Amino acid sequence: MLTKFETKSNRVKGLSFHSKRPWILASLHSGVIQLWDYRMGTLIDRFDEHDGPVRGVHFHKSQPLFVSGGDDYKIKVWNYKLHRCLFTLLGHLDYIRTVQFHHECPWIVSASDDQTIRIWNWQSRTCISVLTGHNHYVMCASFHPKEDLVVSASLDQTVRVWDIGSLRKKTASPTDDILRLSQMNTDFFGGVDAVVKYVLEGHDRGVNWASFHPTLPLIVSGADDRQVKIWRMNDTKAWEVDTLRGHMNNVSCVLFHAKQDIIVSNSEDKSIRVWDATKRTGLQTFRREHDRFWILSAHPEMNLLAAGHDSGMIVFKLERERPAFTVSGDSLFYVKDRFLRAYDYSSDKEVQLIPIRRPGSNSLNQLPRSISYSPTENAVLVCSDIEGGSYELYVVPKDSYGRGDTVQEAKRGIGGSAVFVARNRFAVLEKSSNQVLVKNLKNEIVKKSPLPIATDAIFYAGTGNLLCRSEDRVVIFDLQQRIVLGDLPTSFVRYVVWSPDMESVALLSKHSIVIADKKLAHRCTLHETIRVKSGVWDDNGVFIYTTLTHIKYCLPNGDSGIIKTLDVPVYTTKIYKNTIFCLDRDGKNRPIIIDSTEYVFKLHLLRKRYDQVMGMIKNSELCGQAMIAYLQQKGFPQVALYFVKDERTRFNLAIESGNIEKALESAKKIDKNDHWYRLGVEALRQGNAGIVEYAYQRTKNFGRLSFHYLITGNLDKLSKVMKIAEVNNDIMGQFHDALYLGNVRERVKILENAGHLPLAYITASIHGLNDIAERLASELGDNVPSLPKGKKASLLIPPSPVLSAGDWPLLLVSKGIFEGGLDDTGRGTEEDYEEAADADWGEGLDIADVDNIQNGDISMVLDEEGLHDENDEEGGWELEDLDLPPDAETPKTGQNARSSVFVAPTPGMPVSQIWVQRSSLAAEHAAAGNFETAIRLLSRQLGIKNFSPLKSQFIDLHMGSHSYLRAFTSAPVISVAVERGWSEAAVPNVRGPPALIFNFSQLDEKLKAGYRATTVGKFSEALRHFLAILHTIPLVVVETRREVDEVKELIGIVKEYVLGVQMELKRKEMKDDPVRNQELAAYFTHCTLQTPHMRLALVNAMTVCFKAQNMITAADFARRFLDSSPTNEKQIKMARQVLQAAERNMKDATQLNYDFRNPFVVCGATYVPIYRGQKDVTCPYCSTHFVPAQQGQLCTVCDLAVVGSDASGLLCSPSQVR
Secondary structure, rough: OEEEEEOOOEEEEEEEEEEOOEEEEEOOOOOOEEEOOOOOEEEEEEOOOOOOOOEEEEEEEOOOEEEEOOOOOEEEEOOOOOOOOEEEEOOOOOEEEEEEOOOOEEEEEEEEEEEEEEEEEOOOOOOEEEEOOOOEEEEEEEEEOOHHHHEEEOOOEEEEEEHHHHHHHHHHOOOOOOHHHOOOOOOOOOOOEEEEEEEEEEEEEEEEEEEEEOOOOEEEEOOOOOEEEEEEHHHHOOEEEEEEEEOOOOOOEEEEEOOOOOOEEEOOOEEEEEEHHHHEEEEEEEEOOOEEEEEEEEEOOOOEEEEEEOOOOEHHHHHOOOEEEEEOOOOEEOOOOOOOEEOOOOOOEEEEEEEOOOOOOOOOOOOEEEEEEEEOEEEEEEEEEEOEEEEEEOOOOOHHHOOOOOOOOEEEEEOEEEEEEOOOEEEEEOOOOOOEEEEEOOOOEEEEEEEOOOOOOOEOOOOOOOEEOOOOOEEEOOOOEEEEEEEEEEOEEEEEEOOOOEEEEEEOOOOOEEEEEEEOEEEEEEEOOEEEEEEOOOOOEEEEEEEOOOEEEEOOOOOEEEEOOOOEEEEEEEOOOEEEEEEEEOOOOHHHHHHOOOHHHHHHHHHHHHHHHHHHHHHOOOOOOHHHHHHHHHHOOOHHHHHHHOHHHHHHHHHHOOOOOHHHHHHHHHHOOHHHHHHHHHEEEEEEEEOOOOOHHHHOOHHHHHHHHHHHOOOOHHHHHHHHHHOOOOOHHHHHHHHOOHHHHHHHHHHOHHHHHHHHHHHHHHHHHHHHHHHHHHHHHHHHHOOOOOOOOOOOOOOOOOOOOOOOOOOOOOOOOOOOOOOOOOOOOOOOOOOOHEEOOOOOOHOOOOOOOOHHHHHHHHHHOOOOOOOOOEOOOOOOOOOHHHHHOOOOOOOOOOOOOOOOOOOOOOHHHHHHHOOOOOHHHHHHOOOOHHHHHHHHHHHHOHHHHHHHHHHHHHOOOOOEEEEOOOOOEEEOEOOOOOOOOOOOOOOOOEOOOOHHHHHHHHHHHHHHHHOOHHHHHHHHHHHHHHHHHHHHOOOOHHHHHHHHHHHHHHHHHHHHHHHHHHHHOOOOOHHHHHHHEEEOOOOOOHHHHHHHHHHHHHHHHHHOOOOHHHHHHHHHHHHOOOOOOEEEEEEEEEEEHHHHHOOOOOOOOOOOOOOOOEEEOOOEEOOOOOOOOOOOOOOOOOHHHHHHOOOOOOOOOEOOOOOOOOOOHHHHHO
């Protein structure tokens, strides 16, 4: 027995389930009727109008009604919505034992100790038939669920079946019941509406209960002779089929189970017995210590039963209804109707695999409890509670898919639970010794392992790991190393659900869910009042679970909510996008479409994906008080504003989020003084002078208004306020306004009018108003006040405001993330490229020193060239006036015109926030001061991980997109956003993108500077220019697609130069390694350089190789140089001479890692060739190639991105987003 709900009360004599709601009525011996919610475990209502015990109670199938009958001879019909009795039916002359509504007609049947059964019409509130024939108390009477029959049981030891067919025919006619009553047989107890069809005799004592089978022509009865009898009937007769013996006292109630082939009876012997209806044998007995059972009731739809006893009642189930299932990949495996079945989610097809044997033991709860599946071996473990816990191992033949007819003998064993822990190994819990037996597919023990805690169940926890459950904790146990990987105290866990990536686990108890990570580190706990049934993880890392009544969600931070209400309990198996796949209690697969908007919205808020949040607000129907409360609680009142219709709530949210315009709109609609006052306070805090003034005007708060005009310098309006004070006879206000204005005459006038003549005289005489002073002196006569001697009067003049009559701009800037300090993920030490002074391209080539060369002319020629040797202090190429051809220039952008006129923005959403919401460009996020999102964007778009080189650019961008105003020395500096492309004609409230200090034309200048430094051989300086370009490009914004292509082209150009210059600097460090020296010089000639630089590199490489007697290689460089159409006669001559020398001696003195015939690219870190066809990895930003070993390292060329990481590509223009 699975007890679902239990109450403690007076003796329960009557019970009735509601057909739809989770309610049960219990009528008590004390006269009270209780209405319980058995799912929540709460008492909903109590009805207390009967005098004495209430023995019968019944819910109507569809109306909000129930009927009760008691020892006060009354039948009462109640409306549970109105919480009152509608009417009382009188007519019985003794205790009423049972009452029941008819399933179709407006009838009630009642059985009474007055030896009659009455049928009442509850609509006309009259008795329409009296069934007489029993000659002792009638203990129960009930309608047949389908036919026009009534069965009754009486202490006269008989069960009677009555035919009420003629009553049905009569009531079908339109004549009224009242008219028909007059036509009834004059004998009150006569009447031909109902006739006895059968009298069933066989019990030796009084019969307490009789009930029909829901579908078959069977009746079951229970009596004081302690027997339960089964009767069969046909059209003409009825007969006893069998007797069930076993009860030790009077049988008080008995009924057929609607779903299973069983009979349930209870008795005054304090037991409930379950019998097999076909074999007529006892299956199970449930006993209570002290309480006799009196009544049984079955739920009309669900698999629930209820029993009433001396001290309350219990609601229970005989068997678990949860189908055993497991999910593997795209398939669901489950047991239904003694078959193992597979359901494919993608094709929505279900196939029968193999039959599962159900043992013929005499007890309930034999169904499989859990399944474990090994996909590689196609093996299934089916666990059940038979023999205290056992398992069966089946291997599903590949060819049986879809047939399900191959009966195979399963390998069996005893064990608390069994799960696969590897491809061909499964673990079985041996509770007696508290150890796990690991077995192979032949069911042979491979090894034994003692468990770290007293375990009563084991679950899968990844390959080779088990999750062991005890009463109050779970642990993850590694079977190989025999160590505990994780430990978590928790209430009794019933089910374990792992996320698809095995990173998170949900532990489901009866009324709680604990979410933890793979090491059982606790994340959050949820408590539910209604029982938790199942759960599944969705792709976003949200846990979706079901209770008896709802589908709900749990976010990673523990926030939860309802997705959908359920009519019947279901068990989730998988979630795909907006579809949850479930199994119901009948083993049917049900896809349920859900609306995931709410939890996805909350998840985006939690993960700070504000762009997605704004998108959802615009496109989704999100509303409701719960959502507003959630947003407020989480600190997003500005987002909640979009959902609210109620003006007061809108006002509060707007004030909370500082949205002064929205607050003003709401204040106008509410128009209450306290709202205007709060608006004024907030507007003053923001420096919005116009709204402050408006709010004070609306509340007629002239004192505040005067002071406001004083500090904003609005003296005209201050004069008007003074006049208003005069009209209102507000003398103090008038005097204050005169003080603020510095109007002495007005002050004297006010004092005089108020009767303060001495004060008026002093004021006039101090300020030199002699004519007025004399007039006042004459009025005062002898009472003229004397002025203090030796005191020097000073004039009281109000200060002049610095900023007159305007708003103070107040823009918020979010705190940058650089404060925390950026980890330098790059190299530990930065190379120092400052040795530009002694940089030089050419090696001293003294051909006369080279052996085997007899030609003196060459040495003369080279001496004339004056190619300097290593010790030349000047450095550089020593080539004057080398003009770069036009193709060396990169295109300019004409986007640097910017107006510097400042327009004070209206307070509201900070401009920086608008920039961030509208843009996917990292530069604009950095300009807004939102460095965190800028870093995230660059990381996603270009794979950048080292942000140290970009720190100064970020700060410059942010500072450059804002201007700063000083108001007073004591006031804070006001920052003002500067917009790109602002013009006089622009709409004031429409925000343009931020003004950026970096533009494409600046890069053009830097490129030229780099070229110049390269030409004169100042390689460290050149490298600095080129790297500056690479570090600026991620934060450059251009307008057109053509410019985007030019930016990408520029990255390619600069990358080649950085690589080449780095190799040349490296070569200079390796003077004592001639082989490496030649290789690096050679690789330099394979970088894509401008033609003049390529010629210089070729001459350089030719010189180095010639000196090292590598004639073949030197000749190749000479040929390539001559093919480049050089113009310098001296160099042409030298190259030809090298060719001639090489022809006489065609050999290389040393072997180089260099094959000029085979195309290659150079690795940016190791400086070795990667020939065509060899594997390589590239930098996602600058596209430099690297050997595979460099995967995951920082790119040595751009010093920003991680080699080989995924990136979506450069985003540097709004045109790429549109």
